[in-house]
Amino acid sequence: MSTSSLPPIVTVTLNPALDVSTSVDRVVSRHKLRCDAPRVEAGGGGVNVARTIVALGGAATPVYTVGGLTGERYRLLLHQEGLPGVPIPIGGETRESISVGDRSQGDQYRFVFPGPTVTAEECRRCLDAAVELLRPGGYLVASGSLPPGAPESFYADAVRLAKQRGARCAIDAYGSALTLALAAGPDLVKQSVRELGELTGRELSTIELQDAALHELLDGSSVGAIALSLGAAGAALAIRGEAQVLRAPAFPVAERSTVGAGDAFLGAFVLRTVQGRSTGEALRAALAAGSAVAASVGTTAPHRELVERLEREG
Template identity: 50%
Template sequence: MEAPQPTRAKPILTLTVNPALDVSTSTERVYSGHKLRCGGSRLDPGGGGINVARVIQRLGGNVLAVYSAGGPTGEAYRRLIEAERIPSVVIPVQGDTRQNFTVDEDSTGNQFRFVLQGAELSEGEWGTCLEVVARSVPVGGYVVASGSLPPGVPEDFYARIARVVRKGDARCVVDSSGPALSKALAEGVFLVKPSRRELGEHFGALLQSEESQVDAALALVADGCAEYVALTLGDAGAVLASKKGVTRLQAPPVQVLSTVGAGDSFLGAFVLRLAQGHPVEAAFSSAVAAGSAAAMTPATELCHRHDVERLEKEVTAAAD
């Protein structure tokens, strides 16, 4: 008898409308009034959707990354994506792709993150992004719309993405904040991954207690805003809310070097495991492991596969 063939993973598309060339370095101390002599630097292609795509590829998955790029920075960004051999569709824009700057202060271990504003997109440019996604929706798969919106892009952009994804018979995953997140939730999505702060901003509350956080996540599910709400809580782990109830997972103990990219690593692992046919609970566990694995890496580095696979065995359910 032939051995059963593995189930083919469902296709995944990621969208990044506000990418950033991430520059990271370190200095002994950050203070004003003098030149700060820095150590070595590194460049990474950043932005929510791109980071999710990079994680999916690192973990052995297949993904199509759709992103905008423009100017000399955009060209450098494009070369970095090509070097990682990530299948992609590039939407040319007039404005220069932004840069983000991360500085580690060696004397204290503090990290300073400078997030620049993206170039304004014209209606034609963001409209092209929407059209490309509509033409490329992976039937039966997942579309991950992640990151901030640049100037010129309407606040309901991710809500529009959710509509075209639903029409294309796929599942929409959104990771954003502010009005962009709220309008996407009003439209309804499959999965949303807010932090405690982002969820609180949506409800206009601080959500300081675990009970209030869980209640808010369940409220989104009950209102039809999302089938699943993955609430990330840093080193406290994460909470997953759905119609089945609530699952809490503790993050495995790791030495934290940088939290940059931890949320994107979490989301990339979560969506990949779902696409591979794993149960939601198992995918959630992988996501927590990937977020912790990313925190182990310096500056803007993302998680590594061997760390994720090791930490998956260490993720434990939180005690009620």
């Protein structure tokens, strides 16, 4: 099936970030740390998802907010990347996020700011612009943190509006915004094991506990499926109406950065789903894309050749 014949995939990012990444010999307190030249890239949940989909040969339109000088730089970077999407102007300044690698320990330190305060009208314009691009059979991916001022119902509203357009909806969120979205019944929810533990209030240290938590969420909502990323342990997929939780092992890669790996996981899963692949194939593609990004530095798209090779080997 050609890209042009696939249902449209639209992503919405209410709180994008200009990602600044660098590294030092060692992170120590109270000293000037001489950093490598910084990498500056346009990041944020839905934008990273769209970047992955395009890198893997699909088509996706990111809808995102931009404001101030940082926002203008953000928009320009995406345009230069060939992923302009639909920028929605806001009054506040687009945030930055900082990642610092410690070469001596192989660790990465990530500093994430809350973002600008947004108005209800700005949120509505962003979501309306995304929904307007949907068509029956399409897919809306709403992901990332919510900035100050955003209504906690934002993701639940995204689910309801997507359904009204006859489209599917995937959510990657946390906290009360996720709880409200679950009640709206998204087709797919993406979680890390840490996020799932926080949502259920449990320590999910075993497969049995993870499976029980996944089924509990499905039974207590109208969510279609939950994709659970488990880092080095791979991933799991729980589907409504199916007793068996599908699991797949991780691909062995040398991890260099976790920035954007979860977004790549979600983007590849949605793309393969829209392409009509099986759930098992979609899960392997998600793991391959997440691993490819984790093996890179900064906010980057997974290399298509590497992802497809890992898919074949998996």
